[in-house]
Amino acid sequence: LTNVRQDGGDAGSSEAIAVADESPRYPIRVVCRRTGLKPATLRAWEKRYHVVDPGRTQTDRRLYSESDIRRLSMLQQAIGAGWRIGQVAQLPDGEVEKLLESTPRSRTQPVPLAIASVSERTKVVSPARPSRPELESYLEPIWALDSDTLRRRLEEALLTETRQQVIETVVSPLVEEVGNQWANNSMRPVHEHFATAVIRAFLSSLRNDFNSGNGDHRLIVTTPQGQLHEIGAMIAANVAEDAGWGVTYLGPNLPAEEIALAARQRQARAVVLSIVLCVERAQLEESLHILRRLLPDSIAIVAGGRATADISSTLEEVNAHVPRTLAQYRALLGEWIEPVRST
Ligand code: B12
Numbered sequence: 001l002t003n004v005r006q007d008g009g010d011a012g013s014s015e016a017i018a019v020a021d022e023s024p025r026y027p028i029r030v031v032c033r034r035t036g037l038k039p040a041t042l043r044a045w046e047k048r049y050h051v052v053d054p055g056r057t058q059t060d061r062r063l064y065s066e067s068d069i070r071r072l073s074m075l076q077q078a079i080g081a082g083w084r085i086g087q088v089a090q091l092p093d094g095e096v097e098k099l100l101e102s103t104p105r106s107r108t109q110p111v112p113l114a115i116a117s118v119s120e121r122t123k124v125v126s127p128a129r130p131s132r133p134e135l136e137s138y139l140e141p142i143w144a145l146d147s148d149t150l151r152r153r154l155e156e157a158l159l160t161e162t163r164q165q166v167i168e169t170v171v172s173p174l175v176e177e178v179g180n181q182w183a184n185n186s187m188r189p190v191h192e193h194f195a196t197a198v199i200r201a202f203l204s205s206l207r208n209d210f211n212s213g214n215g216d217h218r219l220i221v222t223t224p225q226g227q228l229h230e231i232g233a234m235i236a237a238n239v240a241e242d243a244g245w246g247v248t249y250l251g252p253n254l255p256a257e258e259i260a261l262a263a264r265q266r267q268a269r270a271v272v273l274s275i276v277l278c279v280e281r282a283q284l285e286e287s288l289h290i291l292r293r294l295l296p297d298s299i300a301i302v303a304g305g306r307a308t309a310d311i312s313s314t315l316e317e318v319n320a321h322v323p324r325t326l327a328q329y330r331a332l333l334g335e336w337i338e339p340v341r342s343t
Contacts, residue, residue, distance in 0.1 A: 024055030024063035031064045035072045040160070041134050042072070048137060049089035051075060067093075074100060084143075085136045138174050142187075142195045150195070154202045163206050164242055167235055168326060175199060175231055196231065203234040207241060207249065217337065218268040222250035222259055224275065224287045232274035232305045239326055240272065243333045256287040260294035269336060270300040270321075278310035285314040292318035304329055 032039050045051045052068040064072075074096045078088045081100065088096055141149035157166045178195045181187035221237040223230065230252040237249045248266050250259070252274075263271050271291065278284065288311070292301065301320040308315060308322050315322050323329035 022065045022067055024065045024068070026064045026066075026069065028062050028064070031069055031072065034069055035076050037072060037076055038134055044137050045072075045075070045085060045089065049085060051085075051089050071096070079136065084140065086140050135170075135174055135177055138170065139177065142178065142191050145191070145194050147194070147198050150198050151202060154199075163238065167203075167206075167238060171199060171203065171231075172235070199231060200234065203231065203238060206238055207234075207247075217244065218246045218248065218266050219270055219272050220248050220250060220259065220263045220266060220268045221272045221274075222254045222262075223252040224259070224273055224284055224291075225253055225255045226280045226283055226287075227273075227275055227277065228253055229274070229276035229305075232276050233272075235326070236272050236274055236304060236329065239330060240333055243330055244337055245269075245333060256290035256294065260291055263295055263299050268299055270302050271295065272302045272304070273320075275303055275305040275307045275311070278307040281311065285311055288314055288318050288320070302329070302332065 026034075028039055028042065031037070032042060035042075037045075046054070052064065052071055054062040054064045054068060057063055071093055074093065075085070075088055077100055078096055079085060083099070088099065091099070137153055138150060141147070141153065154166070154170065157170050161169070175195070178187060178192050182189065182192040219237075219240050221233055221240065223233050233252060234249070237247045240247050248262060248268070250262060259271055259273075262268075275284070288301070288303075295301070301318055303315055303320045303322050304324075304326075312322070321332055323332050
């Protein structure tokens with residue numbers, strides 16, 4: 001609270017005015033601790049939205065003032081209340097304050113699609129569901145159907161993080177967030193389709209198609225017939241390539257006979273399946289049995305994805321390895337690759 005008048009009297013009286021120290025003096029670490037923002041989010045907000053204008057030390061490190069911290073805390077609260085950073089970043093402090101006071105809990109309920117026009121949806125529905133602040137800069141271009149910006153932001157993430165980190169900390173949570181917003185009608189199917197298309201292209205571009213593997217280092221990655229969700233399989237392919245495996249990626253929705261043919265032809269070490277949704281369970285379970293029958297014992301089946309829990313007994317029957325997390329999957333691939341390396 002800068003220049004707070006304590007007596008309501010003469011503005012010229014220096015004793016009557018309590019001036020908070022507004023000099024820039026807090027490093028980014030302190031600001032993040034006090035506001036709960038991550039450093040990367042704060043830098044992104046500054047770069048894209050100029051939310052505050054910090055001072056600099058002689059060695060060019062950022063320094064923030066009390067009022068910067070206050071503003072950032074309010075913006076952080078607004079995001080928590082479901083606003084998007086693009087909607088609040090340019091508002092003066094007083095407006096953000098009013099917004100926070102007047103954001104009733106009921107705003108967290110989405111407006112039904114049927115009665116909301118597109119403009120109402122971007123104004124009213126988009127702040128409906130709090131999303132993770134660190135994903136805001138990716139959700140903005142999805143709302144705007146702006147593929148250039150979405151793609152550029154994903155690529156920018158690669159400048160500071162490894163391919164694995166970007167997949168696990170950006171791509172996975174982003175698709176999940178899109179899926180949740182789509183499921184609760186906060187996002188239209190067009191936005192979900194658009195986001196999926198750009199993310200598929202991005203994951204494709206990360207893949208190392210030239211490494212088809214040699215010796216025992218070959219994997220087939222796909223999804224069984226009826227399983228249309230492909231991003232889990234693309235992630236599994238990327239993770240394996242990162243761990244040094246040559247991957248033959250077959251896309252989604254493939255009959256067991258075709259998968260087995262590819263695995264035998266490539267003399268793969270394993271077939272990796274992504275099973276995200278338990279649709280047509282009987283067909284899914286049958287195709288796993290067929291696959292096991294058509295594969296020699298030397299070719300393992302690895303199955304991952306959220307629906308593996310629904311068919312766990314079948315997966316056991318076909319002797320599948322079922323890593324529950326990407327870390328477990330990486331560990332399994334590591335165990336297999338080690339003996340090969342040592343020969
Ligand atoms: C995009 C999408 C689609 C697209 C897929 C396009 C494509 N080319 O992939 C389309 C439009 C085709 C689609 C269709 C359907 N979808 Co859909 N879809 C999604 C969405 C938004 C993203 C899916 C995705 O790619 N996720 C990203 C990946 C990264 O997440 P994941 O698949 O869970 O994978 C993680 C783990 O499971 C694991 N993993 C996955 N595979 C593997 C493999 C290995 C080896 C390992 C180790 C780990 C692993 O690692 C990943 C990273 O954490 C999700 C929402 C969401 N929250 O995921 C809904 C979602 C999966 N879909 C859903 C539904 C209901 C459907 C439909 C039935 C809708 C309909 N009525 O038609 C159909 C069914 C299609 C079918 N037969 O398979 C539901 C499933 C609900 C449930 N019971 O689980 C979801 C969760 C949406 C929701 N919240 O309701 N969908």
